[in-house]
Amino acid sequence: MxxxxxxxxxxxxxxxxxERYKFNSIYQKEGQAFDSFLTDLRKAxxxxxxxxxxxxxRDRIVMGIHxxxxxxRLLRESKLTLTKAIEFCRTVEVSKQQSKxxxxGGADVHLDAVKHKKPNMCKYCGYKHDFKKKxxxxGKTCASCQGRNHFASVCKSRTKNHNNKGDEGSSRKKKVDELQKQNDEPDKDGTDADSSEFYVDSVKSIGAVGANVREQTVWKKKLIVEDKEIEFKLDTxxxxxxLPAYAVKSCNLSRIKPTDVTLVAYGSEKFKIKPVGEISLTCRCNGRNAIINFIVVDCKNQVPLLGLTGCIALKLIKRIDNLVKNIVHGSKTIFRSLEDIKLMYPQVFxxxxxxxxxxxISLKEDAVPHxxxxxRVPQTLREKLKTKLDQMCELGVIRKVDKxxxxxxxxxxVEKPNGDLRLCLDPKSLNESIKREHFLIPSLEEIT
Structure with a gap:
């Protein structure tokens, strides 16, 4: 009560x-499972x-079924109940899935037959629907190419990549974004495979699709390479x-040397890219010069990639292991470490x-003591428990009760990692008997 x-x-x-208007406006969406539609009705x-x-x-199921x-078939039933309607709809749904x-499965038998496009099949979603409707x-995003207004099941780029799978020539044209060194066993001839194979962490295309999103999440920097300005993606x-081959050609450079480096796709050793070669170029950025070794790949529309060693050589990134002490600017103090805060406010700690x-604490009128x-305390913790209780009594955290x-x-x-004990109570019965007070928690603006 x-x-x-x-x-x-x-x-x-x-x-x-x-609420009744919302309930009567519920319809089963295209592709929505019947149990999901039924759950929406029962909640509403x-x-x-x-x-x-x-x-x-029951009436809403008949009127809102897709x-x-x-x-x-439901309208033909003269004495239709909710149970019958649910069982019939579930049976129809399962039968359609099994038939599909x-x-x-039968289509796989006729592999040599000519495949025709299914009639009235939408090329954007892969389902049959009235093309007059939306x-x-x-408005959806493809999970395969991150494009808009189509599903991954009918994505053209996915089909194209599937057809080119296993083709060595096409694998060289994959888009290389991130690299990671592979740790393999030495080869049979005694050479170390680490110097010749690298993992490709991700393969992504830089194009019109999703370009606005990538510009916000990718760090880029323009470098002067042999008196030619080239924009690189920074990838630590x-x-x-x-460096793509087209960028090397634009600089009129022909000092490409052969290389034994092989780029291996992250998560799939079957996908490997054999580079054209390697070249060492003088790069300049923010008044700093450095000679950086580049792996040249034959990829179109590929953004040049500046790795970890290149970023460090041009001092575009810096590793910080220690924090400096606090710096006072006028009336404001900037803390750089926890020790600075402890030294400034020792009484807080x-x-x-x-x-x-x-x-x-007020209890309810019908509260029943419990x-x-x-x-029982384990024998190994009894001495530690007695010591902890004595310390808490001396500090005034708890006091002994003899009544x-x-x-x-x-x-x-609870035993801490450092060997100390944390003592807690389990006041479940007391919490159920306490009268709760309701008040508004002040906001940060009100406190400041």
């Missing part, structure tokens, strides 16, 4: 007219105030720097925090 009144008090007031009907909720759900054939699986793929996760006044069973009490809570002992 108390919980019901508490829920009525805290729950916002509902408008039954509006709870706030409508209808007395016969099962009948309303499959018109199923709707006609059988048809797809396509479900409109790559152990080598990559000493002793125990206490409230200035005593606080009285005595919990005392838990009967209405509530008794079990002790929970």
């Amino acid at each position: 108390i919980m019901l009144k508490f829920s009525d008090y805290c729950s916002p007031k509902t408008n039954e007219i509006f 009907v709870k706030t409508t105030g209808y007395k016969e909720q099962n009948e309303m759900i 499959d018109k054939t199923t709707q006609e 699986t059988l048809q797809e 396509c479900p793929a409109f 996760g790559a152990e080598v720097s990559i 000493e002793g125990l925090g206490r409230f200035p006044n005593e606080y009285h 005595i919990s069973a005392i838990r 009967p009490t209405a509530f008794l809570h079990p002790l929970v002992i």
Whole structure:
């Protein structure tokens, strides 16, 4: 009874007219499972105030089902109940899935047959729907190429990559973004494979699709390479720097040397890129010069990649192991480490925090005292527990009680990694009997 009144008090007031409008506006979406549609109806009907909720759900299923054939079959039933409607809709859904699986399995037998495009099949979503209505793929992002307004199942770039799989010539034209060195066993001839193979951490295309998103997440820097300005992507996760062949040709450079380096795709050793060669070029940025070794690859529209060694050589990044002390600017103090804060405010990190006044906990009128069973302490922790209790008594955190009490809570002992003990109580029964106080927590603006 108390919980019901508490829920009525805290729950916002509902408008039954509006809730019924929302319930009657629920329709099964294209591709939505029937159980998901049924769950939406059962959630929405709870706030409508209808007395016969099962009948309303039944009617909503008949009127909102997406499959018109199923709707006609439901309307033929003279004494249709909610249970019958649910069982029939689930049976139809399972039958369609099984039939689709059988048809797809049978299609594999006729591999030599000419494949025709399914009639009325949308090329953006892969489903059959009325083309006068809005396509479900409109506004969605493809999981394969990150493009817009189509699904990955009908993505053209995915089909193209699948057809070119295993082609060595096409594998050289993959887009290389990030590199990671591979740790392999020495080759049979005694040479170390680490010097000749690198992992490609990701393969991504820099094009019109998703260009705005990538510009916000990619660090780029313009370098002067042999008196020619080239924009590089900064990648500290790559152990080598990559330069496309078209960038080398634009600089009129012909000093490319053969290399035994092989770029291996991250997560798939089957995908390997054999570079054209390697070249050492003089790069300049922010008044600093450095000679950087580049791996030349034959990739079109590939953004040049500056690896970790190149970024360090041009001092574009810096590794910081230690923090400097706090610096005072006028009336503001900038703390660079935790020790600076401890030195400035030592009183905050000493002793125990206490409230200035005593606080009285009010219990409910029908509260029933509860005595919990005392838990036994392991023999190995008894001496540590006694020492910890004595310390807490000396600090005034707890005090010894020698009289009967209405509530008794079990002790929970947690052993810290440093060997110290953390003592806790499990006041579950007391928490259920406490009167809760309701107040508004002040915001940061009000406190400041």
